[in-house]
Amino acid sequence: MKQKNSTLVKSMTDKIQESSETDTKKSDSFSKLIIFHLDNEEFAIPIEDLKEIIRLTELTPLPNSPDYIMGILNLRGHITVVIDLHKLLKTPKTSDSSFKHVLISEIENSSYGILVDQVSEILNVKSAKIKKSPELLSSKFKNQEIKGVLVLDNPKKKSDKQRLIIILNLPKILEIDELSSVNKNIKNKSK
Helix, strand or coil: CHHHHHHHHHHHHHHHHHHHHHCCCCCCCEEEEEEEEECCEEEEEEHHHCCEEEECCCCECCCCCCCCEEEEEEECCEEEEEEEHHHHHCCCCCCCCCCCEEEEEEECCEEEEEEECEEEEEEEEEHHHEECCCHHHHHHCCHHHEEEEEEEECCCCCCCCEEEEEEECHHHHCCCHHHHHHHHHHHHHCC
16 A cells, blocks of 8 residues: 555656646646645645645654744755645644645745645646635635635546535745745755
């Protein structure tokens, strides 16, 4: 099982790198999304917002930091601030699931890692399947934090139930002055 997960993460990382190298023009008709789990909910992030996916390794705690910053890690010479998305978005954690992967993103020359329970798949979806986020969802999150909701038929369940996957706007979520200042402090101290 561990071997299978490791192969899946490697495959997904390769696809992210391929996508960022070959998909310089975004097609109007399709979007590539990384699907991941936080608690019992499915979320997605456009593949172009990610640099890579890694398995969670030991984090170095960062004293006197906001509660959503879980620590830092050294990723091939780059210090990456690792964030608990539950705490950042102020959504309650309802299960005892544990973080297994870190989604790595670079925003304005700063490296961030997002803790997720599991990365499940990469989907190439028609843009028509992405719906505007409903009012109720906008009240749970800030409006700019969500790009939309992906509506998919659920082949695993024989009922009419559809999969609804919230598509997050990662660059907007990470546009927090606190994060920017933490990253600047880390860069200044590492010089």
